[in-house]
Amino acid sequence: MSDDLFPNFRKAFNPVNLRQILDPERPKPAPIVQELGGNIFAFQREIVRVAGDGAVGKSMFLLELTANGSAGGLMLYADRVMWIDEEGDEEILSERLRALDVDVDEIEPRFRYLLNESIALDDISYREAVFAEIEEFKPDAIVIDSSTRIHSTLQENSNDDMGMLYNLAIRPMSRQYGATVFIIDHTNKSTGRTRGAGDK
Numbered sequence: 611m612s613d614d615l616f617p618n619f620r621k622a623f624n625p626v627n628l629r630q631i632l633d634p635e636r637p638k639p640a641p642i643v644q645e646l647g648g649n650i651f652a653f654q655r656e657i658v659r660v661a662g663d664g665a666v667g668k669s670m671f672l673l674e675l676t677a678n679g680s681a682g683g684l685m686l687y688a689d690r691v692m693w694i695d696e697e698g699d700e701e702i703l704s705e706r707l708r709a710l711d712v713d714v715d716e717i718e719p720r721f722r723y724l725l726n727e728s729i730a731l732d733d734i735s736y737r738e739a740v741f742a743e744i745e746e747f748k749p750d751a752i753v754i755d756s757s758t759r760i761h762s763t764l765q766e767n768s769n770d771d772m773g774m775l776y777n778l779a780i781r782p783m784s785r786q787y788g789a790t791v792f793i794i795d796h797t798n799k800s801t802g803r804t805r806g807a808g809d810k
Contacts, residue, residue, distance in 0.1 A: 642687050642751060642790045643675070651684060652792075654750070655784050659757075661795040668794050669697065670706060672753050677712050677721065688750035688790070692722045694729055694740070696759035697794075722747050730762035731779035732771075740779075744787045752783055756794040 630636070643652040652658045662668050674681035676691040695703070703725060724743070730736045744752070754760055760779075764771035783791050 640687070644685050644687070646683050646685060652790060654790055655788055657780060657784050657791045657793065659793050659795050661797050663797055669695075669755050672755075672792055672794065673706055674710055676751060676753060677707065677710055677717055686751070690720045690722070690747060690749045691751045691753065692744065692747055692749035692789075693724060693753045693755065694727075694760065695723065695725050695753075695755045696727075696729060697755045698725065700725065722749065729760055732761040732764050732775055737779050741782065741787070744783060744789065748787075749789050751792065752789045753792045754780075754794065756796065758796065 639653040639655075641650040641652070642654045642656070643658075644650050660668050660672060671681055675684060675686050676688070676693070679686050679688075703723070722743075729740060731740065758766060761771075761775055764775055766772070780791060780793070783789050
């Protein structure tokens, strides 16, 4: 294979060091969502998809979990949370937070809510603006509501498009900035599976 034809061809990879990752002295990953009884539902820096039919309470459940630190027998270990909400509006958010009886003085310093900012993560300018917001606020957890609303030109049924969105926007939130990313998604009522491509 000619280097002239493929100037960006990668000549070497870094395979996982199995001895290192299986070392019994290696620190265990820290949980971010854990059941009161001890079962771990999500680790720090994970990307977690929260899927279900419409109007079953996905957003409300995550709002309670992230605003109050617990919901449905689960505990959230996160000092700072950022939401990217392209589904709701101020009236709905107000009613939900009032229903949770949140203390604004307690929650305001650690809770950043981006609401209907028309964020399109397939656009580099929006992506860089979101990354700058993340870098400034330093959230432990990020909630995206929902996966179908955070792009403008991509096809939801295209694995290539959704894979590109994941690699360029979602994964850096976790790997580069160290946040656990919760992505709210909708299921297809006829199949019970998440809508769109498998790479979402």
